[in-house]
Amino acid sequence: MTGCEVCGTETGGRYLCGRHAEQLAERLAELPKVYDEVAECLVPRRSGPAEFVTAASAGPRSPLDESVLDEVNTARAAEVTHLWRVDVQRVRWPHHGAPAPAGLAADCRWLAMELEWIVEHYPAAGDLAREVRELELAARSIVGDPAPRPQRLGTCVAVDGEGVVCGAAITRLPGQGRVSCRWCGYRYESEQDWLTLLHFQPKADAAGEAA
Incomplete structure (x- = not known):
């Protein structure tokens, strides 16, 4: 081996x-985020913010955008990434058993932590780099390149059993409908949910948003 497995550079x-x-390294860090956005694209996009306050249209509606599901999905990305983790571990520690499935983010993080060893000692490093690139390109063909930036809606107003307000940032991607707080898990779905979220935003935040 005399050069880079991808470009041939010495x-x-x-x-x-x-x-x-x-x-x-950058793609392993970005892959889970991009596929989170792919998962949002699997829900059919509607016309805009009015979807939160208008009645559902009549007639059956598929819960998934099947054209997207056929092309690329998080499950496939997780499967491919996990197989790479299994093979890297097999080469580095041949006496260890295969790791259990851990999810896309965890496997990407594990591969990133082992990247120095991979670059130095893993003969299939070039194939790994190419396949991770293909996974990213497939995802970005769905979500856009660059990927859409989340919109900040405010801070979570859900209250726990002790009366403590969550306060975590609530964001959504353009066109996204239902939103769950990533900290406490509360789901904002109904018109009342959105009105409550808006009503209880701190005055300073509301003034900043208006500015």
Whole structure:
């Protein structure tokens, strides 16, 4: 082996050059975020914010956008990434058993932590880099490139059993309908939910949003 497995650049014995090792690290960090956005795209987009306050249209409606589901989904990305984790562990620690499925984010994080060893010692590093790139490109073909930025809606007003307000930031992607607080899990779905969220925003935040 005389050069980078992706571009052929002389690497001094490493399987990836510095540029492609850095790109792989960035993609492993971004992949779970992009596929979170893909999951949102699986829910059919409606016309806009009015979806929160208008009655549902008559007639049956598929809960998923099947054209997106056929092309790319989080389950497939998680499966592919986990197989790479299994193989890296097999090569590095041949006497260890295969790791249990842990989810896309956990497997990406594990591969990123082992990236230095992968670049130095893993003969399939080039194939790993190419397949992670393909997963990212497939996802971005759905969500856009660059991916859409979340919109900040305010802070969560859900109250726990002790009367403590959650206060975590509530965000959504453009066109997204229902939103769950990532901290406490409360779901904002109905018209009343959105009115309550708006009503109880701190005055300073509301003034900042208006500005």
